[in-house]
Amino acid sequence: MTRDKVSEAERLAVRECAEEVLRRLAGEHAVLREDQWRAIEALVVDRRRVLCVQRTGWGKSAVYFVATALLRDGITAEPGDPPAGPTVIVSPLLALMRNQVEAAARAGIRARTINSANLDEWGEITAEIRNGEVDVLLISPERLNNPDFRDNVLPGLAASTGLLVVDEAHCVSDWGHDFRPDYRRLRTFLAGLPGLTPVLATTATANSRVTADVAEQLGDALVLRGTLERDSLRLAVLDLPNPAHRLGWLADHLDRLTGSGIIYTLTVAAATETAEFLRSRGFPVASYTGQVEDSDRRAAEQDLLDNKIKALVATSALGMGFDKPDLGFVVHLGAPPSPIAYYQQVGRAGRAVEHAEVVLLPGAEDVAIWRYFASLAFPPEEQVRSVLAALSPDRPLSTQALEPIVDLRRARLELMLKVLDVDGAVRRTRGGWTVTGEPWTYDTARLRRVAEARTTEQQTMIEYARTTSCRMEFLRRCLDDPEAKACGRCDNCADPLFDAEVSPEALTAAQAFLGHAGVDISPKKLWPTGLAAAGVSVKGKIGPSEQILPGRAVGRLSDLGWGGRLRALVAPDAPDAELPDDLAAAVVEVLKAWSHGDNSWDQRPAAVVSVASNRHPRLVASIADRIAKVGRLPMLGTLTSTHQGDDGPRGNSAQRVLALHDAFSVPPEVAESLKDLTGPVLLVDDLADSGWTMVLAGRALRKAGAPAVLPFALAVAG
Incomplete structure (x- = not known):
């Protein structure tokens, strides 16, 4: 049987074998859908690349398991062809991998997975692949650029792959709703495949734009798109x-x-x-x-x-x-x-x-x-350029070491680095990230179009709810x-x-549940790394004499109950106003609960001090005053600050420490009062975001003589 000219009788024989494998997989009454057979035929007989855009439950996994069995059995092999290597399935989540391994076993297909949870098995699995004992290998897209896997496993794996499957292929496209830059590394994998290695990409969620983008990245692909009707x-x-x-x-x-x-x-x-x-x-x-x-x-x-x-x-x-x-x-x-x-x-x-x-x-x-999740999109060009300028070609920098250089939270910084890696501008190594020196262009127009597409999708979701x-x-x-x-x-x-x-x-039960106030504020124990390079000489553990104690807040900004009420008060654009009565009552409830029960304070506060606020000074002062009056505690005053920012959330911990290190001063009258205290100071602010404002303000109080500091905030981010 040659792939240039395969007779109808030979194709029919392959289909009969495919139906037999399907019955092993799905039961004695299972029959291939017509597009399932078209996909299997294209992969096994014609050794093509196929994109299946089919609804959930259509049977996309049956296609690649049946194709795997036929390829491994050599059903269409030519005389002298070596045995087909294992099918490699790039799958996004461990849960899906576990499902797939179990499904494969039902069809007599031996499946293994390489992921971050089984590092100790990598050597054993690699040996099994070499010995032909693995039919299906499932890996995550992130694994494709793990330095050890990329340099030591991937080249041999690509050369021996019998079928490559890209599951949830819409993740390849930045037009899609769930773009993952690691999926773009599949281009490298595709380039390393031997000629005539079949490739299958599958998804249930791709509009025409995403379908065209994925098909273009696959190359000359047969696109099989079915109806998305779900009559159940x-x-x-x-x-x-x-x-x-x-x-x-x-x-x-x-x-x-x-x-x-x-x-x-x-x-x-x-x-x-x-x-x-x-x-x-x-x-x-x-x-x-x-x-x-x-x-x-x-x-x-x-x-x-x-x-x-x-x-x-x-x-x-x-x-x-x-x-x-x-x-x-x-x-x-x-x-x-x-x-x-x-x-x-x-x-x-x-x-x-x-x-x-x-x-x-x-x-x-x-x-x-x-809006919050949209704010985590690809950063502005100046931030990207600052990272590229900080990296060298031969001295890797870790993500943590880059944080004092660029004002981005770690998850967003890592996403940016992954995109730059895929684009060839940086490279991930054992020690972190290096710059390649390859020219790189910030694609402003495309990023704007993607952002506009996201905004349109959001409006469409509102229209769905109203239609x-x-x-x-x-x-x-x-x-x-x-x-x-x-x-x-x-x-x-x-x-x-x-x-x-x-x-x-x-x-009533839901209102009572959501009306309960009180969440913990965990104090920082370690300084961010890399601060010395930015001129701040602190590192390692925060000294016991400078630490603050665990604290409390009324609620999180993301809480179902208090979240909306708190966001209306502490958001950057919220008007500065005194503490409303309902939240004053919640503050009292939290303080009462803090005084006894689990995780209660060891010693009652002896005085109240507020944090200087550029955004909401009236709100912060009113919180502190209310607490002082209700608790019959002396209100010692407000810490002064040389920080001229907006007190808004910073990109990452290193940037926050750089902005606030030694910014807080204890007024002389407050410092004098601290000398006579025998209990902790209750340090009050409106919002604890990164947590470093409380740490550094509390550190100033400790250095001025406060025996201990208990942080209290109206809200915590997250």
Whole structure:
């Protein structure tokens, strides 16, 4: 059989073998869809590159598992051809990898994964690959530029790959809703593949622009795009007035939602709070966020798969990484910023059940959250150039060492470096990052177009929540589905299954839960690295005589309960005003709770001092005065500051320390009063963002003689 001319009879024989593998994988009655066969035929017989844009549940994984089995069996090999190497699947999340390994085993396919959680197995797995014992290797896109993997494993792997699979391929495109720069490294992998190595890219969420971008990056690709209709999903939107009503609605209706499902939130704090509230109402749920330990995430995934819990309350950390065909519902507390992202998440439900409920509960705070995440986009050119200027070709600098140079938070700095690496301007090495010297252009026009596309997506998501026409048709049109039509099932096409009523009992419970005030402020123990290079001679541990104690705040800016109220007071553009009575009562509640119970202070404060504020001096002064009067404590005064900034959040810890180091002074009258204190000073501010204002202001008080410092803020960021 030659690939230049394969007879219809030979292709039919390959299809019969493919159907047999599918039955092993999916059951004795499974039959290939026509586009599944077209993809397998293109990969196995014609050794082409294929892009599958098909809805969740269509069976994209069946394509690459069947193709793997046929290639490994040599079904289309020519005489003298060496055995096909393993299939390499680039997959975005560990959860998805675990699902895929289990699915492969059902078809008799031996799958292994290389990731950050199994470093001690890398050598063993590499040896198994060399010995032909691995059929499928799953890796994350981040692994492609790990220095050890890139230099020692990747060249040999690319040369021996029998099939390359790019899962969730929309991540390749910066036009997509979930662009990941590490995916762009696949260009290097593609370039290293032997001739006629087939490549399959798959996604369920790509509009025409993203599809064209991915296809162009693949090269000469066969694009198989199917309908995005999901006839099991019943979409609905409920407009509820505030977070308490949304939590109360969940408590009233969760039992009415069939089976088990996912409740998505926009922030980690919201996921944590929602899970805690639902557990308090007797529901077995678990939270799933990027801050949950991997072992706990695994346990939560398995509990949902086994229907031991009613729901996972998750951020987008779950996202693409979960496969449960009988998922009965998806509820969103807050709208994602893109209808394409929304379709991708709701598509997890209803794959193997007749009906699945999809409910969106948008919130007034959604736009502010979208705005925050949009602010983490690619930095301005001057910040990028400052990093390139700081790097040398032969002396690597770590991300931490770059922080005193550029005013970017670490996650955003690392994202920028990854993009520069993909563009060839920098290179990641064992010691950090080096500059390559290659010319690099800041693509202002493209970045602006991408930003405009994001803004359009956000507005479209608002329109989705407000539309009176078919919701499924609306989403399918957003993904440029030419077959989009009214579904006849959503709350606009048929009688809605749910109303917006919340029982008085559930609403009261939610209000009480969200009305509880108090979060911890953890003090810093270590100075940021690299400060000496910027002229500040502190490093290592913060000395015991300069440290502050653990503190408290009323709430987080991202809290479901207090978040909106706090943002209205402490946001950079919020008017400066005295502390309102409702928040004054919350301050008193937090101080009372701090005085006894778990994590209580060891010694009651002996006096109050406020932090100088350029943005909200009236607010900060009123907080301190209220506390002093209620606690019958002396108000010693306000620390002065030479810092002339806006007191706004800084990009990273190093920049914050550089801006505030030795900026605070203790007025003589305050210093005199400190001499007579036998207890801690309560240090008051409106907002604790990075935490370094409290550390450095408290350090000034400690050096002036304060026996201890207890920080208190109205709000903490995050």
